[in-house]
Amino acid sequence: MAKRIKDPGIGLSSDKQVQRFISPDGSFNIKHINKQTSISRSYNYLISISWTRFFLWVFFGYLVVNSVFAGIYTLIGISSIAVPTGNVFKDFLNAFFFSAQTVTTVGYGRMAPKGMIFGILSSLEALIGLLSFSFITGLLYGRFSKPKSSIKFSEHLILRKYNGMDTIMFRLMSRSTNVMIRPKIEVTLSLSQKTKDDKYVNNFYSLTLERKQITYLPTTWTVVHEINEASPLYEFNREELVTLHGELLILVSYYDESFAQEVHQIHSYVLKDLKTDVVFSPAFYYDEEGYTVLDHDKLGSTRALDVEK
Numbered sequence: 677m678a679k680r681i682k683d684p685g686i687g688l689s690s691d692k693q694v695q696r697f698i699s700p701d702g703s704f705n706i707k708h709i710n711k712q713t714s715i716s717r718s719y720n721y722l723i724s725i726s727w728t729r730f731f732l733w734v735f736f737g738y739l740v741v742n743s744v745f746a747g748i749y750t751l752i753g754i755s756s757i758a759v760p761t762g763n764v765f766k767d768f769l770n771a772f773f774f775s776a777q778t779v780t781t782v783g784y785g786r787m788a789p790k791g792m793i794f795g796i797l798s799s800l801e802a803l804i805g806l807l808s809f810s811f812i813t814g815l816l817y818g819r820f821s822k823p824k825s826s827i828k829f830s831e832h833l834i835l836r837k838y839n840g841m842d843t844i845m846f847r848l849m850s851r852s853t854n855v856m857i858r859p860k861i862e863v864t865l866s867l868s869q870k871t872k873d874d875k876y877v878n879n880f881y882s883l884t885l886e887r888k889q890i891t892y893l894p895t896t897w898t899v900v901h902e903i904n905e906a907s908p909l910y911e912f913n914r915e916e917l918v919t920l921h922g923e924l925l926i927l928v929s930y931y932d933e934s935f936a937q938e939v940h941q942i943h944s945y946v947l948k949d950l951k952t953d954v955v956f957s958p959a960f961y962y963d964e965e966g967y968t969v970l971d972h973d974k975l976g977s978t979r980a981l982d983v984e985k
Contacts (some may be wrong), residue, residue, distance in 0.1 A: 678881050678907060678908035678910070680879050680881055680908075681864070681881060681882050682880070683878070683880060684864055684925065686866060686878060686880070686882055686925070687878065688877050688878050688934045689877065689878070690868040690869075690876035690877055690878045690887070690921075691868075691876050692870075692876055694789055694868055694876070694921070696923050696944060696946050697866065697923060697925065697944065698923070698925060698942055698943065698944035699944075700943075700944075702941060702942045702943055703710075703942075704942075705855070716913075717756070719790075719815070719818070721821045722815050722827075723815060723818040723822055727819075727912060730815070730819070734812060735824050738779075738785060741775075741779060741801075741804065741805075742772050742775040742779060743772065744845065745771075745775040745778070745779070745797070745801050746768055746769075746771035746772035746774075746775045747768070747959045748797060749771035749774065749775065749794070749797070750764070750767055750768050750771045752772055752793060752794070752797075754767040754770060755792060756790045756791050756793075756794045757770070757771065757774050757787045757788065757789055757790065758770045758771075758774065758787050770787070773787070774789075775801060777958065778798050778801045778802055778805065779801050779802065779804065779805035779808070780805060780809075781802055781805060781806065794894075802927070813832040823932065823935040823937055823939050824935075824939065825928070825930070825932070825940060825941035826850055826851040826852045826854070827848055827849070827850060827851065827856075827928055827930075827941045827943075828848065828849050828850070828851045828972065828975055829846060829847070829848045829926075829943050829975075830846050830847040830848065830956070830975050830976035831976040832846075832945075832949060832950075832951045832976060832978070833846050833879040833924065833945040833947070833949060833950050833951070834844070834846070834950070834951045834952070834953055834954050834955070834956065835914065835950045835951070835952045835953075836952070836953055836954060836979060836981050837953075837981070838900065838902070839902070841902055841903060842902075842903045842905060842914065843900055843901065843902050843903060844900075844901045844903065844909075844950075845898055845899065845900050845901075845956070846898075846899055846924075847896050847897065847898045847899070847959075847975055847976065848896070848897050848899065848928065848975075849893070849895065849896045849897070849959070849970070849972070849975055850893060851972070853873060854932065854933060854934060855892050855893065855894045855933075856892060856893040856930040856931075856932075857891075857892055857930060857932075857933065858890075858891060858892070858930060858931055859890060859892075859893050859897065859928060859929070859930035860888055860889035860928070860929050860930070861885065861888055861889070861899060861926065861927070861928050862882070862888070862926070862927045862931075862953050863882075863883040863885060863924055863925070863926050864880055864881065864882055864883065864898070864900065864924070864925040864926075865880065865881040865882075865894065865908055865909070865922060865923075865924055865925075866878055866879070866880055866923045866924075866925055867879045867880075867881070867908070867920060867921065867922045868921040868922070869921070879908075879910040883907070883908075883924070884901065884902075884906060884907070885899060885900060885901055886899075886900035886901070887899075888904070893930070894968075894969065894970075895959070895960050895961050895970050896960065896975060897957060898968075909922075914952060916951050917947055917950060917956050918947060918948050919948070920948075921945045922946065922947040923944050923945070923946050923947070924944055924945045924946075924947075925942075925944050926942065926943045926944060926945070927940060927941075927942055928940065928941050928942075928943070951978060951982065952981065953981045954978040954979065954980060954981055955978060955979060955981050956976075956977070956978055957974055957977040957978060957979050959971055959972075959974040959975050959977070984985060
């Protein structure tokens with residue numbers, strides 16, 4: 677009989693409409709409200725978001741700073757940095773280009789501030805530019821140097837017969853060419869179940885795996901859990917499994933040579949997405965020269981179980 681374990685940190689309370697705890701991207705599916713902000717939290721956010729979002733924020737900040745100073749220069753009088761054109765929009769553009777040259781400390785020389793007020797404002801903007809680019813440089817270093825795992829999981833969780841019994845499997849690999857050293861995995865099953873008093877609670881179980889650790893992983897690793905008498909899923913048939921409000925919470929750790937330290941990655945599967953009676957297709961083969969060829973696109977590819985040889 678399966679033995680329940682203590683709450684791993686998710687919480688025991690549940691609900692009929694509760695969503696999965698971990699999103700497909702590995703982040704916890706939690707909405708934060710009334711959260712206080714600070715510079716340190718902004719830093720953590722900016723080194724954690726995608727590169728696309730990061731550069732969009734940089735570009736947005738660049739536009740805002742230059743637009744604000746360009747507006748000030750235009751209101752004070754564009755004549756102190758360029759010949760007025762009589763068109764407000766063109767004057768604003770001239771002020772914007774002057775601001776861009778100032779904030780980046782480029783200073784082409786075609787436009788230069790005249791008068792004490794413009795000299796003070798341009799000096800202040802140059803200081804803001806230096807501080808901003810120093811901050812962005814720190815962010816770039818932080819993003820490149822931050823230890824980050826690079827594990828790719830199969831899209832689906834599969835259920836198939838293996839060694840004469842129903843077995844749940846999923847597959848993983850490294851996204852990069854780096855070999856994962858001593859990868860180890862922990863899989864916790866979370867079941868949201870209704871109690872006698874019509875309330876929902878989370879029950880947690882540590883799943884027994886065929887192998888919890890290997891020495892190194894240059895290709896793929898198929899993680900296997902047999903649904904035997906010790907499994908918390910043993911009491912359910914195949915039809916019931918996909919109706920359960922259950923989620924596999926996965927933590928993978930391994931030593932990464934690039935960062936010279938152990939890194940971790942979180943992932944999850946929900947039982948309702950189980951694919952039954954299929955088997956993973958081979959993701960690597962040997963070429964004519966005997967080298968192993970690993971096809972990253974075939975990590976999650978499956979085929980019908982009845983064609984398995």
